[in-house]
Amino acid sequence: MTTTIVINKQGYAVKDLHVFGETVTISPERTVMIVACQVNGMTTAAVVYQADGTFMGIAQSSNTLMQQLEQESGYFRRRQVQTMQRLLPKTLDPDAKSSPWVKGQNAFMPITCYTDGPTTWVNTAFLTAIETQGFQTRLVMQDAPDIVTSKGRNKFIKQLTAIKIMSLWMCQDLYGRGSQLERAILPMINWPDNAPINVDQAALQASRDLTCLTTLGERLKLPVDEETTLADLQRRARLNISQRDMKTF
Numbered sequence: 001m002t003t004t005i006v007i008n009k010q011g012y013a014v015k016d017l018h019v020f021g022e023t024v025t026i027s028p029e030r031t032v033m034i035v036a037c038q039v040n041g042m043t044t045a046a047v048v049y050q051a052d053g054t055f056m057g058i059a060q061s062s063n064t065l066m067q068q069l070e071q072e073s074g075y076f077r078r079r080q081v082q083t084m085q086r087l088l089p090k091t092l093d094p095d096a097k098s099s100p101w102v103k104g105q106n107a108f109m110p111i112t113c114y115t116d117g118p119t120t121w122v123n124t125a126f127l128t129a130i131e132t133q134g135f136q137t138r139l140v141m142q143d144a145p146d147i148v149t150s151k152g153r154n155k156f157i158k159q160l161t162a163i164k165i166m167s168l169w170m171c172q173d174l175y176g177r178g179s180q181l182e183r184a185i186l187p188m189i190n191w192p193d194n195a196p197i198n199v200d201q202a203a204l205q206a207s208r209d210l211t212c213l214t215t216l217g218e219r220l221k222l223p224v225d226e227e228t229t230l231a232d233l234q235r236r237a238r239l240n241i242s243q244r245d246m247k248t249f
Contacts, residue, residue, distance in 0.1 A: 003145035004138075005035055007111060011118035012038045013047070021056045024048045026069040028106035032126045032144040036062040036118030049144040051126065062119050066101060066108065077101040079211050084166040086207045089194045092162045100163050104170050105185055107163045109156075111139070111149055122147065124163060124186055130156050160189045169199035 005013045013035050026034065032049040037057065046062040049055045058065070070076050081102055101108040101121070109127075111120040122139060129140040132153045139147040139156070164186045171181055182191055191197065 005145045005147050007036075007120060007147065007149040009150070011112035011120075012036055013120070014038045021058055024056050024058050024065070026065050026072075028069075028103065028108070028123065028125075032123050032141060033147070034062045034065050034108075034121040035147075036112065036120045051143050053143060055144075062121055066119075066121060069101070073103075075103055077103070079215060080170075081166065083204070083207045083211045084169060085162070086210070087169070087200065087203055088162055088165060089192065091194065092158060092165070092192075100159065100166075102163055102166045102170065104174055105167055105181065107167055109159055109163060111147065111151065120147065124160065127160075127186075127188075129188060130160075157189070160186055161192055164189050164191070165195050168197075169204070172199050173201075173204060 007013055014037070025031075026048065030051045032051055035047045035049070037045050037047050044061050045057060045059055046065055047055055047057045048065065060068075078099065081099055084102070085099075100110060105125075107124045108121040109124050111122055112118060122141070126142045126144065127139060128142050130153055131138040131140060133148070136148050136150055137153045137156060139149070141147065164182075167185045168182055182197065
């Protein structure tokens with residue numbers, strides 16, 4: 001495809017679309033991207049591009065469609081991704097508003113970074129190149145139009161590097177192996193020198209414990225003494241994570 005989608009400063013692509021449906025299926029294997037759009041005068045809309053070349057507009061926000069994917073798959077990215085993000089090199093500390101959806105080798109990367117605003121999601125398996133065009137960046141997509149945005153290329157490289165590391169580490173955690181997948185996951189991104197190729201299992205378990213404790217604290221209204229105990233447990237979990245060898249980070 002040679003068509004280009006331009007994301008404006010408000011985070012939307014403006015499209016005149018006549019293929020409009022009521023439902024659409026989001027799949028990590030088949031969905032190329034979910035574009036936040038102003039379609040036919042509607043701002044709460046998205047256009048979903050599939051790997052077979054089809055696309056459809058739908059009167060739901062792109063973030064609602066990602067939530068639909070989580071509900072249908074039973075996989076909720078926030079807890080899983082936060083657990084892995086704590087182990088990333090400090091140079092890759094993520095923006096809280098641009099947390100990706102990562103599950104093993106599958107990943108959707110957010111293009112625009114608004115907490116409650118429009119977000120375009122790109123399936124990284126279909127991303128073939130990142131090009132700089134003046135003050136804009138072009139994401140070259142397979143089986144879908146390219147995306148042009150004012151977001152800088154270096155920010156995308158940082159996002160994709162973090163996704164590559166988390167993807168590989170998730171595969172190792174799930175299958176007990178996976179180092180050989182490094183070249184298959186986002187091959188255009190080099191593995192950084194300051195990140196171990198193998199996930200630190202002790203630090204991963206400590207981060208997982210911290211995620212569970214944090215989730216528990218958010219859900220329960222605890223008495224002061226129990227809240228203090230929970231905070232102490234969280235502090236210990238953070239300490240276990242920080243005791244990793246951080247010399248190269």
